[in-house]
Amino acid sequence: MRAPVRWVRADLRAVRGEALLLVLATAGIIVSLLLASAFLSYATNPWQRVFTQSSGAHVWIHTTASADARSLADIDGVKSVSGPFSTAEATAELRGVTAALEMRAAAPQPPDVARPLIVSGRWLASDDPGGIVLESSVARALVAEPGDSLQLRDSDGTDRTLRVVGTADTAEPRYRAEETPGVGWVLLSTLVKEAPDPELRGQTIGLRLENAEDTDFVVQRAVTELGADQVTSVSTWQEAQGEAEGGSRLLGLLLGVFGLGALLAAALAVAGAISTRIRGHLRDISVLKAIGFTPAQLVRMYLGEHLSLALVGVVGGTLAIELLGPLLPGRVGEAMQLWQALPSHAWVPAAISAGMLLLIAATTGAAAWRAGRVPPVPAARAAIPSGRWTSGSVRRALGLRLPPALVLGWRGAFDRPGRAVAAIGRLAVPLLLITVTLGASTTLDAFEHRPQTVGLAASLTARSEGLDQASAQRLLTAHPEVAAAYPGSEVAALVPGQTGTIRLRGLGEEDRPYPFAVAEGRTPSGPDEAAAGQGLLDLLDAEVGDWVRVTVQGSPQVLHIVGRSIESEDGGRVISTSLDTLRESNPALRPGFHHLVLEDGADAIAVKDDLAGTADGRIDVREIGDPADALPPVRGVIISGLIVVLGLIGLADLSATTAAGAQNRRRDLLALRAIGLTPRQIMSVIVAETGFIALAAGVIGTVVGVQVSDWLIDLQGRSSGIGAGIAQSPPPATLIVVVAAAVTGAVAVSALPAARAVRQRLADTLSDSL
Structure with a gap:
């Protein structure tokens, strides 16, 4: 050896x-x-990143206002708590888009556990009682940014206005329409004004556990401690992680x-x-x-x-x-x-x-x-x-x-x-x-700087307030870097069998067709012709060349799919046609927005700021989101x-x-x-x-x-x-x-x-x- x-x-x-x-x-x-x-x-x-950086809670328990939520901090296996916070339900509206909201009372200093991570804007300030911070997913659904005025309708039917001061990420379950409300943080004094009746309020508390695998056991103990009649809902980190995957x-x-x-x-x-x-x-x-x-x-x-x-x-x-x-x-x-x-x-x-x-x-x-x-x-x-x-x-x-x-x-x-x-x-x-x-x-x-190459022909979307279509068209196209402004509208449509909802979009008119980026087939150019996203084709088990029938507000709409377009929204479950075709089932339909196609090399942010300055507040211009934003x-x-x-x-x-x-x-x-x-x-x-x-x-x-x-x-x-x-x-x-x-x-x-x-x-x- x-x-x-x-x-x-x-x-x-x-x-x-x-x-x-x-x-x-x-x-x-x-x-x-x-x-x-x-x-x-x-x-x-990204969910794990947010959870780690924010010291997220493994369990969120929503209770009635009278429940002794603070006692949950003494349960075996609970390392620390976030809250309890007083809450109230409301409906938020911004430029015609609505979303269910859970207003949550918070202090000017964010909590140490389950701390919201500011994405844009700032956190709440004691000298600004009219401010609200929106969770990122509900902010995206409302197309809300810091500085917007948010209309809130409380459970008693009272309308109030709050100003969005920031958006934040959390590791809680994200907003889902008609399923999970979004979170909006406000000062306690603001919450009391919005929901003066204690009977209409609730509480929510976040539990950070010593061992994440003990989630089910801790939830059982918490419900037993408070009483099943005092607990309105429970969400866990596994649910939030599952929703965020993909x-x-x-x-x-x-x-x-x-x-x-x-x-x-x-x-x-x-x-x-x-x-x-x-x-x-x-x-x-x-x-x-x-x-x-x-x-x-x-x-x-x-x-x-x-x-x-x-x-x-x-x-x-x-x-x-x-x-x-x-x-x-x-x-x-x-x-x-x-x-x-x-x-x-x-x-x-x-x-x-x-x-x-x-x-x-x-x-x-x-x-x-x-x-x-x-x-x-x-x-x-x-x-x-x-x-x-x-x-x-x-x-x-x-x-x-x-x-x-x-x-x-x-x-x-x-x-x-x-x-x-x-x-x-x-x-x-x-x-x-x-x-x-x-x-x-x-x-x-390409998604970020050359969106037209991947199906995003328009860079900006504009919504007018108090202007007719012709006036809005003239005002938008007057900018030298706006190549064209196409009127558009979106409605929800039911697929055959009424088992799912898709987005039916009308863009452009027959004399001014919208420049869809078609990856297969051809661009819609005639009556009843449409381009569909891959997600919609998969949902309907259809191919380019098929005729499909959807239901819009109780009226049938039959469309001929002549092309497959690149659709980055709603998982591709989008079908697009001309605004004239969309009006066949609803003659009174008016454009809800304009998509702006810019000249080559134009700076979308600069054009947006210029239009906002020249329109005197009559037109709200936003950038069209794309998959690269996140x-x-x-x-x-x-x-x-x-x-x-x-x-x-x-x-x-x-x-x-x-x-x-x-x-x-x-x-x-x-x-x-x-x-x-x-x-x-x-x-x-x-x-x-x-x-x-x-x-x-x-x-x-x-x-x-x-x-x-x-x-x-x-x-x-x-x-x-x-x-x-x-x-x-x-x-x-x-x-x-x-x-x-x-x-x-x-x-x-x-x-x-x-x-x-x-x-x-x-x-x-x-x-x-x-």
């Missing part, structure tokens, strides 16, 4: 740099995988694929580094066998050596990211802080580290097993196989006076097809994932975090394999020197060889990545109801930059190993020929 240990120690001392690179590569890969897990938790679970499905799909791809890239990188290093010890293995080492001893020796290096790298990388990750600036540090606060953090890092060690053990074991089969006296090989260095293509290339470094680098990169394909495949995987990430980012950018907090994670992680994996693979490859090509270096190349030219050959591999991997990775990106995004579009056809490929210039960055990085990481290999004293010995 002493001899294998002594040989391992001698080997590590002889190749300190190579061993250090292997440790650093393993550490970089484990850091990348842990960062990927943090990004996945941060970006795809809000960022495109991003979740992207990061899920990224996580699997990163694991594959890491596996290939480790396998390549270890296999390359063991291949370089074939001469040593033959000598060891000749002096009496058994195959089993060799397998244990190599397995133990590389597992020790891997253990050092995995432990070092895990400790580094766990200790230093939360201190990193920007969204990366925020993602790490959130991840460390999640329950899954207790086992995920350990599972990833253990999986990485098992992967390395399997890879090393396979390579070591092959090492154990090396014959003890291998046949002597020529330094350079006959004819290979002087092949016809090489001679012709040199005859054209091409730089020898490029010619010989090309020959060295692809002379062994099997090894070349393996090296290209290992590096192409992270480059493919980078291209997929850029494709998702480009698609989101994603800006994680765009930095997409663009920077994922690409950096994938870049680390690629560089780790290149650095380890290039160092080992340069060390193992001593015979080739001897041949290069023998034919008259200078040390600088030899170094250029090694660098060029790595560059050609990176170039091939870059071209393959980006080309395949564009196809995979489009397929994944369109797949998600179909499943979410938006529909296929929203995928936007990265610009060619961006792909060229990715390939150039890959080649530059490969050249950079290969320069040092190449310089070290050239500086070594080369001797044409028997060991270099075996």
Whole structure:
């Protein structure tokens, strides 16, 4: 046993740099995988992010005003409480849109537990008793922003006006029309004025538990403590989390694929580094066998050596990211802080580290097993196989006076097809994932900056107050950056069988058709013609070309679906036709809004402000929401975090394999020197060889990545109801930059190993020929 240990120690001392690179590569890969897990938790679970940052309550209990809700703080398993808060029911109305609201009394200082996170505006102030803060989901339903005047109708029928001062996120169940009321926080004095009758008020209290799994038990205890007649409703964190799932499905799909791809890239990188290093010890293995080492001893020796290096790298990388990750600036540090606060953090890092060690053990074991089969006296090989260095293509290339470094680098990169394909495949995987990430980012950018390319032809919607259609049309189109203003109206319609409600939208008129973005079929242009979203086609089991019958206010409406439009609202359950067709069932229908299509390059926010200033309050102009609105907090994670992680994996693979490859090509270096190349030219050959591999991997990775990106995004579009056809490929210039960055990085990481290999004293010995 002493001899294998002594040989391992001698080997590590002889190749300190190579061993250090292997440790650093393993550490970089484990850091990348842990960062990927943090990004996945941060970006795809917005509810968990809000719950963690707000110290959310696991249970919300709504009671009558007379219940002793404070006693729930003493129940076993309750860690802390939020409230109790006095509440009152009301109906909120803003520009004709109504929503059920639970007004909740709050102090000028937000609570410590279940603290609302301000999204826009500010929190309540004691010197502004007429203010209200709306929860984000009900604010979106009302299209409310800070500064709007909200009309409230109390349960006694009294109308009052409150001013929206802010919107906030919470981890409570979100607003759902006719099912779950939205939350609006007001001062206690305001609540008393809005609901002076104590009989019409209630209470709500949030319970934060010591163990989230005890939710059912605590709810039973709470109901028993208060009495079933005192409890009006109960909601739990599981219900809120279930409702919030799927809000960022495109991003979740992207990061899920990224996580699997990163694991594959890491596996290939480790396998390549270890296999390359063991291949370089074939001469040593033959000598060891000749002096009496058994195959089993060799397998244990190599397995133990590389597992020790891997253990050092995995432990070092895990400790580094766990200790230093939360201190990193920007969204990366925020993602790490959130991840460390999640329950899954207790086992995920350990599972990833253990999986990485098992992967390395399997890879090393396979390579070591092959090492154990090396014959003890291998046949002597020529330094350079006959004819290979002087092949016809090489001679012709040199005859054209091409730089020898490029010619010989090309020959060295692809002379062994099997090894070349393996090296290209290992590096192409992270480059493919980078291209997929850029494709998702480009698609989101199109939603935000080029909405017409993904079905959002209009950027603004305007609602007039006290103006007829002609006056509103003239006022809106007078702005130089408004290309067109299309009148529109929306009504609720029942599908056949009256089992569901959809949105029937009338946009434009027959003499001025609306420019729908049609992904399939054609644009509606005649009477009774319509374009439907993917969600509606799935709901009705219909296709483009079918006739459908819907019911609008008791009257049937038969429409011919001539195209599939990109619809980002209501899960794609939208059917759009002209306003004239919509008037067939309701001749008295008047436009409820105008959709504004802007000139190319126009700033929607600036146009909105200009129209608001020139209309003297008679027109309310709002931006049309799009699926990218909820994603800006994680765009930095997409663009920077994922690409950096994938870049680390690629560089780790290149650095380890290039160092080992340069060390193992001593015979080739001897041949290069023998034919008259200078040390600088030899170094250029090694660098060029790595560059050609990176170039091939870059071209393959980006080309395949564009196809995979489009397929994944369109797949998600179909499943979410938006529909296929929203995928936007990265610009060619961006792909060229990715390939150039890959080649530059490969050249950079290969320069040092190449310089070290050239500086070594080369001797044409028997060991270099075996």
